[in-house]
Amino acid sequence: MVENLGIKQISVHRYSSVLPAYGMALEDVVDENQVPESKVWFKNGGIITNLKPKMVTLKEAARGRLHDQGFNDESIVFEEYLNMRYRGTESSLMIINPKSQVTAELPENGDNWGFGKALVQQHEQEFGFILSDRDIIVDDVRVRAISKSFQLEETQPQNVGDEKKFCFSGIFRGRAPQNAGL
Structure with a gap:
């Protein structure tokens, strides 16, 4: 494929081996609990x-496990x-509370169910019909607690002087080639 595209040289970033680990460190941590x-x-x-x-019990348990991992309520x-499902059907749907994006504060304010x-x-x-004459059955209660990983502070890129550049390489930016310092 490289030959078909006419690529003569490939540059690999010197930190390419650690970038996946860095990305994994920034992922969210999730704790999920369910009771019948x-x-x-x-x-x-x-x-x-x-x-x-x-x-509330499921939330408290999830909060405790996330606290044990070093995350705070914020x-x-x-x-x-x-x-949930309609009585007499086998197709249950996991319904998220439309207003469940609440913070870790308990108890909830008002009726948000x-x-x-x-x-x-x-x-x-999903199915194209409703069964308004049937009862709705709740089969499971589930809570997902999501904690944002530690975020690094954003830094502004700085220009590196020509004396610190190893060499120059031609790159394409848009449609025009440019010399970029490496």
């Missing part, structure tokens, strides 16, 4: 009083999920 459940979702929200304590974001409406919308989008 078997409850009917009520439109009036009565089930929320049963499920919220489980969600870097933790929670995503809340309920595995839009799972029922989200299931109806996602079921219609």
